[in-house]
Amino acid sequence: MNNLEQYIRNNKAEFDNKEPRDKVWTRVEKDLDMGKADYGWLWKAAVVVLLAVSSYLIWERQDPAINNAVASEFYLDAQFVETELYYTQLITQKRLMVIGYDLEDTELKQGFGIDLASLDTIYQELKQEFINTNNEVVLDALINNLQVRMELLNQQLMILETIEKHNDEKTNETQYL
Numbered sequence: 001m002n003n004l005e006q007y008i009r010n011n012k013a014e015f016d017n018k019e020p021r022d023k024v025w026t027r028v029e030k031d032l033d034m035g036k037a038d039y040g041w042l043w044k045a046a047v048v049v050l051l052a053v054s055s056y057l058i059w060e061r062q063d064p065a066i067n068n069a070v071a072s073e074f075y076l077d078a079q080f081v082e083t084e085l086y087y088t089q090l091i092t093q094k095r096l097m098v099i100g101y102d103l104e105d106t107e108l109k110q111g112f113g114i115d116l117a118s119l120d121t122i123y124q125e126l127k128q129e130f131i132n133t134n135n136e137v138v139l140d141a142l143i144n145n146l147q148v149r150m151e152l153l154n155q156q157l158m159i160l161e162t163i164e165k166h167n168d169e170k171t172n173e174t175q176y177l
Helices: 003-010 013-018 020-036 040-060 065-075 080-100 105-134 136-176
Strands: none
Touching: 003 013, 013 065, 105 136
């Protein structure tokens, strides 16, 4: 320990009784208050802007299927909405069945997807045209499109069942050899 440190320790009580004048503390408090800015209004404005932008983005990026369903409710007749719901449920079930097959032939898999995607696109265009024109010919084309998709999925399932049956027969033959 050096002499200065020893002196401070020995005379600590004498140093502790000295306090700055009230004028000094008042000035320090004033300087601290000036450094504080009231950002409460800024945070509130930022939250409002964030909510507005988020709401807009959510609204803008809504699922087109939801928009079409809403449009169907308002612009399409009840019988077509019921028919569309029936076919779309069946189509979804069939698609899930097709997906359930483990396809090793990627060309076949891609072909299945391309055909359905093409029909889906045509269907969306027809539906929009029907909403705009309310034409019976377009309504018939919509229903026909749904039926064609069902038939296509049924054919795809038959092909997959045939392939699976053929593969099972090959497996059984190789087991007995």
